[in-house]
Amino acid sequence: MSMDVTFLGTGAAYPSPTRGASAVVLRCEGECWLFDCGEGTQTQLMKSQLKAGRITKIFITHLHGDHFFGLPGLLCTISLQSGSVVSRQPIEIYGPIGLRDYIWRTMELSHTELVFPYVVHELVPTADQCPAEELREFSHMNRADNPPKEGQGRTILLDSEENSYLLVDDEQFVVKAFRLFHRIPSFGFSVVEKKRPGKLNAQKLKDLVCL
16 A cells, blocks of 8 residues: 655744644545644645645644644635535544534634534543643533534543554554643554455466476
């Protein structure tokens, strides 16, 4: 399988004229998975050979602005470039509790109506993951029903035996999140390609051996 990684931004705290805030794209099989989305991410995408419309999954490590302030703008740009009729699978977004509410409020306050569906899956941190005063509970904030384009996402708990969060398990990949210990709840992500047994033409092998 062909896979490549593109660093769109490696800066911390804020973007600069020559260095964007945190954003990395993993490209495989025609899809793009985005890890973090700091300010300037969509500008960096335009400078690269990548296409924003190919993004199918977004993973946010933590809710410090330099890691996700670019997300609302990127979603809006993808929507504007998609035309009026879109038949695509939802964009899957993974991140700490609070991310779903942030996206919803941003879309609501800016009167934005995305033309494509999206789903936010939230990871629940553990009590020892950050200082107690920073461990906030966002999942029960008052809000209206899900916006028209927001699907029902999962609330994902730590698997204590595996010491990880299982995010994706399909025919090709297993994606897990792991706890990071920072000033606020943070997560790292692991993408593992599943083993794919090769195909052996037994008769052809026998013919070659007999030569």
